Amino acid sequence: MTLTSSTESVGRNLNADFRALKMRIFRKYHFKMKYWKIRTNEGNGVLHIVFRGRYIPQEWLSEQWADIHKSPIVDIRSLRETGKGLQGIVFYLVGNYLAKQSFERMSWGYSWVFPAFVRSWKRLIEKYGFKQALFYWNLLLCSPFFVTRQVRLTKFLPKYKHTSEKSLPWDTLFCTSVI
Numbered sequence: 001m002t003l004t005s006s007t008e009s010v011g012r013n014l015n016a017d018f019r020a021l022k023m024r025i026f027r028k029y030h031f032k033m034k035y036w037k038i039r040t041n042e043g044n045g046v047l048h049i050v051f052r053g054r055y056i057p058q059e060w061l062s063e064q065w066a067d068i069h070k071s072p073i074v075d076i077r078s079l080r081e082t083g084k085g086l087q088g089i090v091f092y093l094v095g096n097y098l099a100k101q102s103f104e105r106m107s108w109g110y111s112w113v114f115p116a117f118v119r120s121w122k123r124l125i126e127k128y129g130f131k132q133a134l135f136y137w138n139l140l141l142c143s144p145f146f147v148t149r150q151v152r153l154t155k156f157l158p159k160y161k162h163t164s165e166k167s168l169p170w171d172t173l174f175c176t177s178v179i
Contacts, residue, residue: 001048001051002047002074002075004044004073005045005046005069007044009044010044012069017069021068024068025053031054034051034052035050036049036108036112037107038105039105040103050089050093058075061076062074
């Protein structure tokens with residue numbers, strides 16, 4: 001999904017307007033969007049969004065975005081429609097917006113990731129270095145105990161000594177040998 005801004009929408013809060021759109025989608029289609037988005041500085045501001053959820057008609061989406069943000073230009077496609085799949089879309093977004101152009105903000109819905117995942121990723125890098133952390137991270141995200149609903153991940157982890165740190169207990173999940 002791509003949501004654009006027009007000259008009429010200059011000065012409006014793009015993220016606040018996206019929250020309003022999410023609420024309209026929830027009221028009309030009865031699902032909460034699970035999303036990851038990048039806000040770029042193209043034109044007057046653009047949101048590129050990858051989301052999981054039901055089909056949303058482009059015409060309805062365009063009408064709502066025009067009403068909320070004063071910009072009727074939107075693009076929405078299913079991953080099947082693009083012929084690239086999720087991996088192709090991710091490479092496109094990362095390659096074009098995170099690597100080549102400047103972007104203003106990257107954010108995600110709470111149901112897209114598990115609680116404290118950024119802190120957990122940083123701790124993993126601190127402990128194991130980037131290369132091994134990436135291996136463990138992929139292992140974690142592909143493991144059978146990882147669930148897609150908003151359920152606390154720690155419920156599925158082995159028991160460990162409780163600390164004040166809000167991070168995953170990496171020592172109990174992985175051996176510390178170098179890969």
